[in-house]
Amino acid sequence: MSDTSTTSASTESQFGTFDDEGNYTPREITSDDLGMSFEEAIEGTMVQVEDGQMVNGTVVKIDNDEVLLDIGYKSEGVIPSRELSIRNDVDPTEVVSIGEVIEALVLTKEDKEGRLVLSKKRAQYERAWGDIEAKKEADEVVSGPVIEVVKGGLIVDIGLRGFLPASLVELRRVRDLAPYIGTQVHAKIIELDKNRNNVVLSRRAYLEENQKETRDQFLNNLKVGEVREGTVSSVVSFGAFVDLGGMDGLIHVSELSWKHVDHPGSVVAVGDPVKVQVLDVDFSRERISLSLKATQQDPWQEFAEGHQVGQLVYGRVTKLVQFGAFVQVGDGIEGLVHISEMSAHHVDSPEQVVTPGEELWVKIIDLDLARRRISLSIKQAAEGGELAAEYREHFEVDAEGNYVQGEASAEAEAAWSEYYGDGEAAPAEAATEGTEAPAEAAAVEAPAEEAAAEAPAAEATEEEAPAE
Numbered sequence: 001m002s003d004t005s006t007t008s009a010s011t012e013s014q015f016g017t018f019d020d021e022g023n024y025t026p027r028e029i030t031s032d033d034l035g036m037s038f039e040e041a042i043e044g045t046m047v048q049v050e051d052g053q054m055v056n057g058t059v060v061k062i063d064n065d066e067v068l069l070d071i072g073y074k075s076e077g078v079i080p081s082r083e084l085s086i087r088n089d090v091d092p093t094e095v096v097s098i099g100e101v102i103e104a105l106v107l108t109k110e111d112k113e114g115r116l117v118l119s120k121k122r123a124q125y126e127r128a129w130g131d132i133e134a135k136k137e138a139d140e141v142v143s144g145p146v147i148e149v150v151k152g153g154l155i156v157d158i159g160l161r162g163f164l165p166a167s168l169v170e171l172r173r174v175r176d177l178a179p180y181i182g183t184q185v186h187a188k189i190i191e192l193d194k195n196r197n198n199v200v201l202s203r204r205a206y207l208e209e210n211q212k213e214t215r216d217q218f219l220n221n222l223k224v225g226e227v228r229e230g231t232v233s234s235v236v237s238f239g240a241f242v243d244l245g246g247m248d249g250l251i252h253v254s255e256l257s258w259k260h261v262d263h264p265g266s267v268v269a270v271g272d273p274v275k276v277q278v279l280d281v282d283f284s285r286e287r288i289s290l291s292l293k294a295t296q297q298d299p300w301q302e303f304a305e306g307h308q309v310g311q312l313v314y315g316r317v318t319k320l321v322q323f324g325a326f327v328q329v330g331d332g333i334e335g336l337v338h339i340s341e342m343s344a345h346h347v348d349s350p351e352q353v354v355t356p357g358e359e360l361w362v363k364i365i366d367l368d369l370a371r372r373r374i375s376l377s378i379k380q381a382a383e384g385g386e387l388a389a390e391y392r393e394h395f396e397v398d399a400e401g402n403y404v405q406g407e408a409s410a411e412a413e414a415a416w417s418e419y420y421g422d423g424e425a426a427p428a429e430a431a432t433e434g435t436e437a438p439a440e441a442a443a444v445e446a447p448a449e450e451a452a453a454e455a456p457a458a459e460a461t462e463e464e465a466p467a468e
Helices: 002-015 038-044 120-137 203-220 299-306 410-420 428-434 448-454
Strands: 016-018 024-026 054-062 066-070 077-080 101-108 116-119 141-150 153-157 161-165 184-193 198-202 227-236 239-243 248-252 273-282 287-291 311-321 324-330 333-338 359-368 373-377 395-397 403-405
Touching: 077 101, 101 120, 116 120, 120 141, 120 184, 141 161, 153 184, 161 184, 184 203, 198 203, 227 248, 248 273, 299 324, 299 333, 324 359, 324 373, 333 359
Parallel strands: 077 116, 161 198, 248 287, 333 373
Antiparallel strands: 016 024, 054 066, 054 101, 066 077, 101 116, 141 153, 141 184, 153 161, 184 198, 227 239, 227 273, 239 248, 273 287, 311 324, 311 359, 324 333, 359 373, 395 403
16 A cells, blocks of 8 residues: 555656546646747847957867857857968968867958958957057066068067067177077067057167176276277178177277278178277267277388388379379378479479379388378489388399399299299290389489480479478
8 A cells, every 4th residue: 555655656746746536737847937039038048249349269160261169159250260360371270279269359240241250360469469558668578489580670479460670689780580480589669559550679678688787897897998809790881890798899990990991891701800909988878989900000100110201112103183193102001292293394294204003113202100191202213312121132223323123033033933824934034024123113213414404494383282
């Protein structure tokens, strides 16, 4: 009896109930607790979106040109591959994975094909701008990988595309930017313009800030006048930069050589070891001025020490001017032969006496080291005089008082042989000619009377330029 009662209760619980008269009432399976229509209930379960809204969703499919994202909308959202990353031409599988939850921005609720179009890149961009602006305001450092080399610099992924100019990558300009691809860099934000989508970074500012203490110590230990060794790090139109082992200093083009320099590249090249003198240290601007020529022998001083007024020197005509001619008498040393010192007779123009490239004897008639000026004379050289020291061992005075080249040395014979090639001896006539000075140089004739007899007396001109 008790078993039957238990079974009856169980049956009623699973299938419904019976009343006293034995009528069966099925148990209630569902109840209307929606409070709305079924269509309204379906609409209520979907996410509502608007253009420009930020949404979260799950990646459900990855194709070559797009990614599908489930955000709980009536249809899945589409992220075109170009809207996946700030990097160009990326493989979607390298950016997202199936099942990953990501943030996206609604570009349009419904395009012409009825699709919900989203952008992961622009969602990242919007989030990043807030962070970047806050860091710029606080003068903080940003960091990210270098993703591209573009004209003039690098692109750094800092949540958006930050431009790092080539001149601001290192403390000195870098020529090859390719090795920076994929490296993590730290930089300061120096320019920010959201309207123009412009972010300019400076790694150099970050490096300078971190090395300021070291740089200050280096500058304090640098003394004007001291000589330092360094390496040429960069050559520019106005000079050359030298790495002194802690900072770069500049050798201005005027301090590269005692000679005239058309371009610094003709004197030094990147990587050259050099010995330089410190000319100036600007602590406020952190700039060091250097001189290369200060560590070298001054050719003018060297010339002045080995020559005196009244001596004869051999030179080459380099330039003709209205008032005379310039003659090179040493390495980087030029003197002026005034038109009045070109000949014993009157000369209307330098072309009547000399031509550019011509070699001849001249006499030093004035030597002004302070002003770096030498006055020379062709007509006084024709009257004879004492040879400068460097010529004495090579020339002898003949019976007529002319300077002629001495006997040919073994070195001279070897030079002639090399000139004619294959180590063969020079022809007899050439060797004979080689024992005498060139026509212009061999005979510095003394008889001034003959020159005076052949030409009219020199006439003074009213418009002669100074003999310097």
